[in-house]
Structure formats: structure tokens, C-alpha cells
Amino acid sequence: MCELTVSLICRFISESPVIAKIQYWMKITFVFILILFIDSVNRVWRVQVELAMATEKQNNAAVMGHERLEVQARKFYSQRNMYLCGFTLFLSLILNRTYVMILEVMRLEDRVKAYEGTRKDAKESEKLAMSGKPGEIARLRAEVEHKDQDLKNLKKQSEQLHKAWDELSEKYSKATGLPAGDKKAD
Incomplete structure (x- = not known):
């Protein structure tokens, strides 16, 4: 009974147009997050360049405290955004791959059940003898x-x-x- 319910749920998930639309929108969201990740990497790079230029201008003199704190704060925020977008991309890739693998396993299980069903009558006597x-x-x-x-x-x-x-x-x-x-x- 439980296998039948799981099979029906899995078949609904794999063949449902609603799930297909959700998957389509998830792909669009993935592209959007990829763009945000690229932007955050660009910002981290710009902040690093800005920090290097400020240090060169001052040569050996120390950068003023409030300017240095402002640059370090921007560097922290841009790095944080880059890490968040990167982890989100990584997790979305893992979720997508897991979804595809689960669908493949369900299809293979259905094939195995179909093959066992056709061979069941021929092997029934062997099963009884082996049992x-x-x-x-x-x-x-x-x-x-x-x-x-x-x-x-x-x-x-x-x-x-x-x-x-x-x-x-x-x-x-x-x-x-x-x-x-x-x-x-x-």
C-alpha cells in the first residue's frame, strides 16, 4: 500500500504540468542568482583594487581611519554577498541533480516491476522451490x-x-x- 502511494506521488511529480512550470521558474531563478554572483565577484574585485590604490596613494603614510573602515565595510558586504550567492548556486545545482536522479530511479523501478511482472508466472514455481x-x-x-x-x-x-x-x-x-x-x- 505504501509503495503504491509513493509510486503515485512520484508519478505525479514527474508528469505534472504544475511541477514542470515550477521547474521552469527555478531555472530562471538560477540564472538570476548566477548574475548576482557574477556581480558580487565584480564588486569584490573592485573593492580590492580600490583598497590597493588607496594604499599606493598614501605610499607609506597610513590611510585615514574612517576611509579605511568604509572600504573594509564595503569589502565585507561584497564578500558576504558573493558567498551567499555562491552557496545558493551550489545548493540549487545539488537540488536539481537530486531531482533528476530521483526521477531516473523511479523510472528504472517501474521498468524493473514491469519486467518482473511479465516473468512472474514463469518464475513462480522456481520461487516456491527456492523458498x-x-x-x-x-x-x-x-x-x-x-x-x-x-x-x-x-x-x-x-x-x-x-x-x-x-x-x-x-x-x-x-x-x-x-x-x-x-x-x-x-
Whole structure:
């Protein structure tokens, strides 16, 4: 029961147009985050260059305190944004790959179930023999023998009924003087 529910949910997820639209919008979001990541890398680079230029202008003199703090704050914010965008990109790639792998596993499981279903009848007797249940096998053999005996009894009854019908039809034709109509068909 649980496997059936999971199978239905997975089939819904893999074939649903709503999920396809969500996946489409996730790809657009991924591209947007990629652009933000590239922008944040560019900002980090610009802040690094600005810090290097400010240090060169002053040569050996110390950069004024408030200017240095401002540059370091911008460097911190740009690095933070770059890390956040990078981790978001990485996690979205992992989620996408996981989704694709789960769909592939579900499709392969469906194929395996289909193959096992077609081969199930042929292998059923082998499974019983391998399961180590001789009592079950003996019971099934006795059941088959009983059904064979029933079939033989039905054939005998059919033959006897046919003979009785032939005898009655001959008696009827003699008594009424009409020819027996179905004699040639037999």
C-alpha cells in the first residue's frame, strides 16, 4: 500500500504540468542568482583594487581611519554577498541533480516491476522451490492432481451423457417414425 502511494506521488511529480512550470521558474531563478554572483565577484574585485590604490596613494603614510573602515565595510558586504550567492548556486545545482536522479530511479523501478511482472508466472514455481517450503509445494501438487481428476470425471460424464442422448434420440425416431436429424453431424 505504501509503495503504491509513493509510486503515485512520484508519478505525479514527474508528469505534472504544475511541477514542470515550477521547474521552469527555478531555472530562471538560477540564472538570476548566477548574475548576482557574477556581480558580487565584480564588486569584490573592485573593492580590492580600490583598497590597493588607496594604499599606493598614501605610499607609506597610513590611510585615514574612517576611509579605511568604509572600504573594509564595503569589502565585507561584497564578500558576504558573493558567498551567499555562491552557496545558493551550489545548493540549487545539488537540488536539481537530486531531482533528476530521483526521477531516473523511479523510472528504472517501474521498468524493473514491469519486467518482473511479465516473468512472474514463469518464475513462480522456481520461487516456491527456492523458498524452502516443501509442504507448500506438496499441497499445490495435490491440488493440481485433484483438479486433473475432476477434469477426467467431467469428461466421463460428458461421454455418458452423449451416449444416453444418442440412445434416446434413436428410440424417439423409432417411436415417431421421424429420422434422427443430428446423426450425420456427429
